[in-house]
Amino acid sequence: MASRELSSDAFAFPCGDDGSSAALSPAVVVSVLASILERHIARNERALAAGSDREAAPGGDGGESAEATRRRVRAFDGGTELDMSLRAFLERFSRYAHVSPQVYVVAYAYLDRLRRGDAGVRVVRANAQRLLTAAILVASKFVEDRNYKNSYFAAVGGLSAAELSALELDFLFLMQFRLNV
Numbered sequence: 001m002a003s004r005e006l007s008s009d010a011f012a013f014p015c016g017d018d019g020s021s022a023a024l025s026p027a028v029v030v031s032v033l034a035s036i037l038e039r040h041i042a043r044n045e046r047a048l049a050a051g052s053d054r055e056a057a058p059g060g061d062g063g064e065s066a067e068a069t070r071r072r073v074r075a076f077d078g079g080t081e082l083d084m085s086l087r088a089f090l091e092r093f094s095r096y097a098h099v100s101p102q103v104y105v106v107a108y109a110y111l112d113r114l115r116r117g118d119a120g121v122r123v124v125r126a127n128a129q130r131l132l133t134a135a136i137l138v139a140s141k142f143v144e145d146r147n148y149k150n151s152y153f154a155a156v157g158g159l160s161a162a163e164l165s166a167l168e169l170d171f172l173f174l175m176q177f178r179l180n181v
Contacts (some may be wrong), residue, residue, distance in 0.1 A: 026094045029101040032088035033108055037123065037132075040115075043088070044122040057101070068121050072170040076127040086128060093132075096156045097148065099140045106143055107135035109181045110171075119174045133157030133164060134171040142179045 082089055087097045090104070111131060114121035123131055150168065151161040159167070172179075 006013055007125075024105075026104075028100050029104045030087070030090045030094050033104050034056065034085075034090050036108065037111075037128070041123055041125060042127060044124050048122070048155065059135040072174050073119055073121055075170045076121070076130045078130075080129075081125045082129050088095060089129065089132065093136060093156055097136070097140070097153065099136065099144060103139045103143050106139040106181050107132070110135045110139060110175060110179070113124060114174055115176075121174065129158060130167055133159055133172075134167040136162065137168055137173075137180065138171055 029108070040164065078174065084092075089150075094104075111121075111123060114131075115123070121131070135155075140147050140153075150165050154161045154164040157164065
């Protein structure tokens with residue numbers, strides 16, 4: 001039941017009836033996304049504290065591909081926790097990366113797919129910075145015609161360029177290169 005709440009919250013904010021994105025200002029999208037992700041992170045951390053690893057075991061067959069998936073998921077866990085709120089982090093992205101509001105919506109859709117898929121990715125404070133930076137980078141490259149270099153996104157996200165490039169590749173494999181939303 002809770003997973004339906006997250007999905008419906010993300011896709012239920014208003015858009016103009018004429019097809020315009022008047023309600024999709026970056027500030028509104030960042031605010032909604034931060035709120036949804038904060039609740040998602042709190043729920044995941046409570047589940048992990050309670051010892052519920054039911055969803056956390058990626059790739060149920062135990063084969064070579066399952067081990068590769070586990071390695072790719074663990075790549076996002078190597079970072080440090082954000083020293084700012086999630087909202088402040090997303091506002092920083094909005095201020096410096098200048099991506100369209102649609103990029104944030106698509107990035108959330110990617111994170112939601114990873115959560116529901118075989119990878120079993122859980123967004124928690126320890127991996128939020130790396131997952132969000134990679135998701136926004138990939139969404140930006142898929143949605144927008146013009147993009148900043150990886151090194152610029154890495155600087156905005158607080159990562160090194162080499163680290164973000166490796167995370168981008170892991171993210172794409174976890175998504176199985178299915179980026180269309």
